Amino acid sequence: KQEVTQIPAALSVPEGENLVLNCSFTDSAIYNLQWFRQDPGKGLTSLLLIQSSQREQTSGRLNASLDKSSGRSTLYIAASQPGDSATYLCAPSSNTGKLIFGQGTTLQVKP
Amino acid sequence: NAGVTQTPKFRILKIGQSMTLQCTQDMNHNYMYWYRQDPGMGLKLIYYSVGAGITDKGEVPNGYNVSRSTTEDFPLRLELAAPSQTSVYFCASRNRDLGTGELFFGEGSRLTVL
Numbered sequence: 001k002q003e004v005t006q007i008p009a010a011l012s013v014p015e016g017e018n019l020v021l022n023c024s025f026t027d028s029a030i031y032n033l034q035w036f037r038q039d040p041g042k043g044l045t046s047l048l049l050i051q052s053s054q055r056e057q058t059s060g061r062l063n064a065s066l067d068k069s070s071g072r073s074t075l076y077i078a079a080s081q082p083g084d085s086a087t088y089l090c091a092p093s094s095n096t097g098k099l100i101f102g103q104g105t106t107l108q109v110k111p
Numbered sequence: 112n113a114g115v116t117q118t119p120k121f122r123i124l125k126i127g128q129s130m131t132l133q134c135t136q137d138m139n140h141n142y143m144y145w146y147r148q149d150p151g152m153g154l155k156l157i158y159y160s161v162g163a164g165i166t167d168k169g170e171v172p173n174g175y176n177v178s179r180s181t182t183e184d185f186p187l188r189l190e191l192a193a194p195s196q197t198s199v200y201f202c203a204s205r206n207r208d209l210g211t212g213e214l215f216f217g218e219g220s221r222l223t224v225l
Binding site for chain 2 (some may be wrong): 046074104
């Protein structure tokens with residue numbers, strides 16, 4: 001049974017800091033892993049998708065890494081901005097098709 | 112492309128009523144999912160389908176039913192609505208066998224049971 005844990009649950013940082021969000025999963029037989037952003041009261045926006053054969057993906061100030069064998073992914077945000085304030089969710093997709101989400105990390109970036 | 116379309120966007124139900132949340136995708140995706148999100152919480156998987164005629168339970172299936180008679184549609188049925196089913200429901204889809212397998216979401220359906 002896949003279990004997904006995101007640490008920390010909440011994070012508050014001053015603007016400009018670099019930060020790392022962590023995602024761990026118990027079943028390493030995954031197809032891919034996707035990171036999403038969710039603003040309060042809104043839907044989910046896809047940020048990055050990493051295939052199981054890849055080690056990392058980059059988009060602008062965001063970099064996601066994947067270590068499938070250890071069941072871990074990290075989302076690195078460089079030079080954080082107040083506009084980055086949101087909840088970040090990871091979703092490793094198992095080979096069976098089942099797709100479970102972590103509880104999310106709520107990020108607040110203070111000006 | 113419309114992507115993933117959910118209807119209705121908002122609905123208020125009385126306890127014991129039944130209703131169906133509709134989900135349609137026009138991307139020829141084989142995998143479809145229903146999630147619920149309670150306030151301040153993450154997404155919980157209700158049911159999923161890996162193709163027409165195939166459905167499977169997720170983490171929180173009790174009180175819900177689904178069907179997948181076509182590739183495009185994946186309706187979620189609530190029988191005998193209860194206050195505990197007050198939540199925001201998200202439908203999602205992806206193509207597991209072609210491309211990246213990226214997951215696409217609908218905009219959500221906000222359901223209140225009173």
